[in-house]
Amino acid sequence: MDIGRKIASRLKDATFERIAATALANADANRPRIRASILELAGRAFGEGDAAIVIAAGPSLHRRQSLERLKQSGFRGTVVAVDGALGACLRAGVVPHVVVTADPHAERIVRWFGDPTLTAPSTDDYFRRQEMDPQHARDEVGANRHLVELVNRHGPQLTVAIATSASPAVVNRCESAGMALYWWNPMFDDYDRPDSVSRRIHRANGLPCLNGGGNVGTAAWVVTHALLEKRRIGLLGMDFSYPPGTPLTGTQYYPELRELLGERFAEGYISLSNPFLGETWFTDPAYYWFRDVFLEMAQDAECETVNCTEGGILHGERVPMVALDEFLAKVARP
């Protein structure tokens, strides 16, 4: 097994080590601000019928102009988006019914909602380097300013499924923009264990624990079928990988792989074929783990999930790749 896959196979435990302390501290800080449980969203009519689109923030969202096509289609079902895709959605005229946010990072995640305090390019080059929203790479401050305006305008229309692990900065931003917040706990570990962190946090705030699958995109899919009970789900922007030709410097974990693997950093990447496009995409250990987890979770999901990303590496028996237009035409039929 190559080093990338070896690392991926051990990221389940590593993720707990990476985020648990910050996530629990955020949950503690957020507790006085909790007003509503995500369970209150169950049964709410978001859109029509049992079809939904889950929008993640992968590069295909822009390459395939997925949001523009979704908008033009007049899709009337439920639209659930991750925080990182909110800006692209609003710019395309797609106002999600539900936005999902979970990452506990203290500074980065608030930027997906527009950070009113940002007046100069950040010393953190994450937003100039990341592949998820190219607007930020072209003009970091200008893109942020535009996003602040868009989110302020649409905030009162937005429902946010927010994890208790979210940074208080994100909570402040969402509240100040007038969004309605519905809270959930990330599932940290096996709640049947007597020393379970999941059980402890549930006892503290009474909120349900959601199995997030490693990343907010998968968490958004879980919200869509397990809570909103949508039964036909199309995924957009769920690449979990990078298109051919993407410079390694433009990948999520490049600095970490470079620093930690030195000259061998390229060995940390994994190549996989995309049968839909006939291309070979590449991914890093974390995204590869997300893919494996998603395919495992899809085995137990009581819904039909098709990947309309038209790119990436997420495909399997329970998650076929289907053209977006084909999915939209199918769910438009009564």
Place this chain on the structure above:
Amino acid sequence: MKEYLKGNYTLEVTIKEPTVEIDQTEAFEKKALSRLGGSICFVSKKGFLWKGDGADGHRTEDRQPA
């Protein structure tokens, strides 16, 4: 090893102290694991949504309406 070799004789061979071979790949992986990973955990075989088992109660009495 030297502390055990204090006889009144002279060895004809040179005794080398054992060196610890560090598995560089293993070291890389351990370091990488501390920096890589997701933004939310995944728990195998525990379903999608756990609402508690009823014995936990609901700590909602101090919430204000949305």
